[in-house]
Amino acid sequence: MSSANPFEHAEYSQTNPFADSNQIQADVPLTGAGKAEVGQDYTSYTQYGDSTTTTTPAGAEDSNLAAKAAELRRREEELAAREREIQAAQAEADRVRTQGKNNFPKFYPLIYMSIPAEIPKTHQATVRFLYNIWLALLGTLGLNFLACLLMLIVGIPNGAADLGVSLGYCFTITAASFLLWYRPVYNAFMKEMSMYYYFYFVFNGFHIAFSFYMALGFPSTGSAGLINMIQVFNAKKTFAGILCVFSTALWFVQFFANAFYFRKVHMHYNQQGHTFDQAKAQVTSSAVRSQAVQNAAWSAATSSRV
Known part of the structure; x- marks a missing residue:
């Protein structure tokens, strides 16, 4: 009987079974491209892969980050501008829903104005009458201009000066009267x-x-009032004199009607308990709010340009 171990192999008898498996070396040389040779250490993991790595220059990486940051800022500004547009459109839609579209003046609407919708019912008659007084003022200015034109045509002294001043009144007094006293009493x-x-x-x-000053009709003041009316009748210019009569009468109507409603509005003011201190506080508060709105608008405009 043979004493040889059938499970023994010369290859295994020459190796240490307790050696680190990571350090096992090949006994048999391998052939072929990229194969390991005898004694080669298998712990090198870069043997089978690409040992070279691609690196990005620091300058190029910084420029890419800066470009991405600029793009993000641009998108944020676009979103902010879009949000402001949406808010403005929503505010306008709310105003139109609660008030209505601009309706005054009718030939070029700039503001919304509706006595039945905005003025309490107990005061609508007063505000409507004041509005009619303002409309009558427009007619008075137009008739006064025509009377001054006829005064120039018929040769009344200082007729050219009266005509020029009366034409200026048609524009300045129309706008000033609406903005400075009718719109305030409406509000x-x-x-x-x-x-x-x-x-x-x-x-x-x-x-x-x-x-009252216009009703008197001093020469060269742009008025076809009382004094100029007398000059026209003395010159026996009847038609021009009749226009001056109407002009004088309408100026007196303006004087008495406004004086009457001035007193009526003042009585209502006292009944409501309004005071001058309240008015000063409200003016100050409105000025502060206007300044805050201007600052906010300026900040939004400057930030959108950055």
């Missing part, structure tokens, strides 16, 4: 704020004095 009855009443009292007071 006063709509919002019951003291400052609007004070604006009305100050500027309508000037208008009352101006109406």
Whole structure:
């Protein structure tokens, strides 16, 4: 009987079974491209892969980051601008829903104005009558201009000066009267704020004095009032004189009607308990809000340009 171990192999007898498997070396040389040779260490993991790595220059990486940051800022600004547009459109839609579209003046609407919708019912008659007085003022200015034109045609002294000044009144007094006393009294009855009443009292007071001054009709003042009317009739220019009569009468109507409603509005002002201190506080508060709005608008405009 043979004493040889059938499970023994010369290859295994020459190796240490407790050696690190990672350090086992090949006994048999391998052939072929990329094969391991005898004694080669298998712990090198870069043998079978690409041992070279691609690196990005630091300058190129910084420029890429800067470009991405600039793109993000641009998108944020676009989103912010779009959000502001949406908010403005929503605010306008809310205003139109609660008030209505701009309707005054009718030939070029700039503001919304509706006595039935905005003025309390108990004060609608007063505000409507004041509006009619303002419309009558427009007619008075137009008739006064025509009378001054006829005064120039018939040869009344200083007729050219009266015509030029009366034409200027047609534009300046129309705008000033609406903005300085009619619109304030409209807002006063709509919002019951003291400052609007004070604006009305100050500027309508000037208008009352101006109406009386125009009714007198001093030469070269742009008025076809009483004094100029007498000159026209003395010159026996009947048609021009009749226009001067109507002009004078309408200026007196302006004087008495505005004086009457000035007193009526002042009585309502006292009944509501408005005071001058309240008016000053409201003016100050409005100025602060306007400044805050201007600052916010300026900040938004400058940030959008950055």
